[in-house]
Amino acid sequence: MGHRKSKGATIDADVVAGNGLLDRRVFLGGAAMAAATGGITFPDTAAGGPLPVESWMKTPGAPFVPYGQPSEYENKVVRTFTTVPGTTGTGASRTPHHLLNGMITPNGLHFERHHSGIPDINPDAHRLVIHGLVKRSLVFTLDELTRYPMESRIAFIECGGNGQLLYQKEPAQVGVQQMQGQVSCAEWTGVKLAALLQEAGVDPKAKWILAEGADAAGMSRSLPLAEIMQDALIALYQNGERVRPANGYPMRLLLPGFEGNMNVKWLRRIKLTEGPTMTKDETSKYTITMPDGKSLQFVFPQEGKSVITRPSPGLTMKEPGVYEITGLAWSGYGKIAKVEISVDGGKSWAPAALQEPVLSKALTRFRMAWRWNGGPAVLQSRATDDIGYVQPTREKMIADRGSRTIYHSNAVTTWGVSEKGEVKHVYA
Amino acid sequence: MSTHNSALAAACALGLFSSAALADTPNLGKVITPEEVAPWDISISPDGTGLPPGSGTPKQGEAVYASKCIACHGEKGAGKPNDALVGGIGSLGGDKPAMKTVGSFWPYATTIFDYVRRAMPYNESKTLTNDELYAVAAYILQLNGLIGENETMNAQTLPKVRMPNRDGFVTFVPAKPK
Numbered sequence: 343m344g345h346r347k348s349k350g351a352t353i354d355a356d357v358v359a360g361n362g363l364l365d366r367r368v369f370l371g372g373a374a375m376a377a378a379t380g381g382i383t384f385p386d387t388a389a390g391g392p393l394p395v396e397s398w399m400k401t402p403g404a405p406f407v408p409y410g411q412p413s414e415y416e417n418k419v420v421r422t423f424t425t426v427p428g429t430t431g432t433g434a435s436r437t438p439h440h441l442l443n444g445m446i447t448p449n450g451l452h453f454e455r456h457h458s459g460i461p462d463i464n465p466d467a468h469r470l471v472i473h474g475l476v477k478r479s480l481v482f483t484l485d486e487l488t489r490y491p492m493e494s495r496i497a498f499i500e501c502g503g504n505g506q507l508l509y510q511k512e513p514a515q516v517g518v519q520q521m522q523g524q525v526s527c528a529e530w531t532g533v534k535l536a537a538l539l540q541e542a543g544v545d546p547k548a549k550w551i552l553a554e555g556a557d558a559a560g561m562s563r564s565l566p567l568a569e570i571m572q573d574a575l576i577a578l579y580q581n582g583e584r585v586r587p588a589n590g591y592p593m594r595l596l597l598p599g600f601e602g603n604m605n606v607k608w609l610r611r612i613k614l615t616e617g618p619t620m621t622k623d624e625t626s627k628y629t630i631t632m633p634d635g636k637s638l639q640f641v642f643p644q645e646g647k648s649v650i651t652r653p654s655p656g657l658t659m660k661e662p663g664v665y666e667i668t669g670l671a672w673s674g675y676g677k678i679a680k681v682e683i684s685v686d687g688g689k690s691w692a693p694a695a696l697q698e699p700v701l702s703k704a705l706t707r708f709r710m711a712w713r714w715n716g717g718p719a720v721l722q723s724r725a726t727d728d729i730g731y732v733q734p735t736r737e738k739m740i741a742d743r744g745s746r747t748i749y750h751s752n753a754v755t756t757w758g759v760s761e762k763g764e765v766k767h768v769y770a
Numbered sequence: 771m772s773t774h775n776s777a778l779a780a781a782c783a784l785g786l787f788s789s790a791a792l793a794d795t796p797n798l799g800k801v802i803t804p805e806e807v808a809p810w811d812i813s814i815s816p817d818g819t820g821l822p823p824g825s826g827t828p829k830q831g832e833a834v835y836a837s838k839c840i841a842c843h844g845e846k847g848a849g850k851p852n853d854a855l856v857g858g859i860g861s862l863g864g865d866k867p868a869m870k871t872v873g874s875f876w877p878y879a880t881t882i883f884d885y886v887r888r889a890m891p892y893n894e895s896k897t898l899t900n901d902e903l904y905a906v907a908a909y910i911l912q913l914n915g916l917i918g919e920n921e922t923m924n925a926q927t928l929p930k931v932r933m934p935n936r937d938g939f940v941t942f943v944p945a946k947p948k
C-alpha cells in the first residue's frame with residue numbers, strides 16, 4: 343500500500359471498496375494517531391451516567407479452584423453436536439467461532455468427529471505399536487514416548503466434511519458454527535513419527551502406513567509415507583496440557599494441513615505397508631463423488647478457505663456505524679498470503695489485515711474495518727495461500743465438482759445483512 | 771524446519787543411516803513379535819493379506835445378520851436407521867441422487883471383512899468369530915447379487931469377488947504452486 347493520506351474530520355477517505363469497506367489500517371493505529379495529533383473530530387456521543395460501585399468491588403472474591411473454568415456468564419459459548427441415529431457419541435461437534443477470537447481454539451471447544459464415541463483410555467495400559475515392513479517391530483508406552491525429544495506445531499485440523507451445507511441447492515439457514523464449525527486450531531506438542539520409524543528401521547518396500555485408533559471403531563486410514571514424513575507428529579499435548587480425550591488422549595497423529603480424519607486419534611498402531619489398505623474411511627467415506635459417478639480418492643490437503651465469523655448469523659448489528667469484520671482463513675497447502683473482503687456481494691474487494699503470527703497450516707485471523715450505512719450488504723471473504731491457490735466461489739466449486747458429495751467444501755461463504763442489521767446465510 | 775533437516779529426517783526414517791546413528795536416539799521401544807502383535811493386527815489388504823482362517827455362507831450370514839445387524843441396517847440390508855448395505859448399483863452418476871452402499875460403492879470386498887471385524891456390531895465390536903465375519907460378508911455380497919446363494923467366503927474367495935465400483939476411483943491431484 344502507498345503512503346497514508348492525511349485525515350480531515352472524516353475517515354471516509356479510507357473507503358477502499360464498495361458499500362463502505364474501509365482501509366485495513368484503520369484499526370491498526372491509524373485512528374489513534376490521528377486523534378493524538380488532533381486531526382480528528384469527535385462525533386456527538388450519548389451521556390454515560392455515573393459509575394456504580396458494584397458488590398464485587400467491596401467483598402472478597404471466590405476461592406481458588408484446581409482447574410479453572412470460563413465465567414458463568416459465558417455459558418452459551420459451547421460446542422453444538424449431532425449424533426448418528428442410535429448413538430450418543432458418534433457424530434460431530436462444532437466450534438462456536440462466532441463467539442471466539444484469536445487463532446487458538448480452547449481445548450474444551452475444539453471440534454470433534456468420533457466414529458464410535460470417546461474411549462476411556464487408561465494411559466498406563468495404552469500402547470503404540472510400529473510394525474509391518476520394518477526391521478524390528480516396536481511397542482511404546484506413553485511414559486517411554488514422553489521421554490523423547492518433542493516439537494510443537496500450531497496447526498488447524500479440519501474435518502473433511504466441514505462446510506458441506508454449501509453443496510445444498512438452497513442456502514441453509516444456519517450460522518458459522520453449523521456451517522464451518524468443524525475446524526479448530528491448537529498448539530500440538532509431541533514426538534516426530536520419523537524419529538520412531540528410524541528406530542524401527544523402515545524397509546525400502548514400505549510406501550504407505552496404516553494408522554489405527556484404539557477406539558471401538560478402530561478408526562483407520564492409509565497415509566503415504568513420503569508425504570507425511572516431514573511433518574507427522576505423535577501429539578501428546580494440546581495447548582500445553584495432555585491431549586483431551588475427545589481429541590485422542592493419550593496420543594493422536596497430527597498431519598498438519600491434511601484431512602481431519604487422517605489425524606488418527608487414540609493412536610495405537612502404525613503398520614508399514616506397500617500399498618494402501620483401502621479402509622472403509624478412505625473408500626466408502628471421505629471420497630468426492632463427481633458428476634460422472636467417479637470418485638476422487640485420497641484427497642489429503644484441506645484446500646485454501648476462509649469464513650467471516652463476525653458479523654455472522656445470530657450476531658445482529660444494532661445500528662449503523664463502524665464495525666470490525668473478522669474471520670479465519672487457512673490452507674492445507676501452506677501459509678495464508680491474502681484475504682480479501684467484499685461487502686457488496688463480490689462486486690468489489692479489498693485486502694484485510696492479517697493478524698500476526700501467520701503460520702503455515704494454522705488458522706489465520708483476519709480483520710477489516712467497515713462503515714455500515716444501515717443498508718443491505720452482502721459479506722464475503724476470499725483466501726489466497728502462498729502457493730497461489732485461490733478459494734473458489736460456490737459457483738466454481740460446484741461447476742468443478744458437482745454436488746454429489748459432502749466433502750472438501752471450501753467455497754466462499756456469504757452472509758447477507760438486512761436493513762435491520764440481521765445477518766443470514768445467502769447465496770450470492 | 772529447513773529443507774536440509776527434512777531430508778535428513780526422511781533419510782533417517784527410511785533406514786538409510788548406519789546403526790551408529792541409532793545410538794543417539796532414546797531407543798526406548800521394546801521389540802515385539804508378530805505373534806504378540808496379532809491380536810491388534812486386524813487390517814486386511816485388498817489382495818486378502820491378513821485374512822484369517824475360517825469360512826461362511828450367505829445362509830449362515832443371514833442368521834448372524836438377524837441377531838447382530840438388522841436393528842441398525844434394516845431387513846436385508848435396506849438401511850434405516852443407519853447406512854443401507856444393499857442396492858444402488860448404477861446410481862453413482864447422472865442426475866438422481868447417488869445411493870452409496872457396500873454393493874454400489876465399495877471397491878473391495880476385503881474392506882467388508884476389515885470394517886465389520888474392527889467396528890461392528892456397533893455396541894460390541896471385535897466380538898464376531900472369523901466364521902461369523904465371513905458369513906455376514908457373504909450374506910451382504912449375496913444380497914447385492916455379487917455372489918451366489920451357495921458360494922462360500924474364505925481367505926481365498928473373498929478377495930476375488932469383483933465389486934461393481936472397483937474402477938470407480940481416481941486419485942486426487944493436489945494443486946501445484948503457481
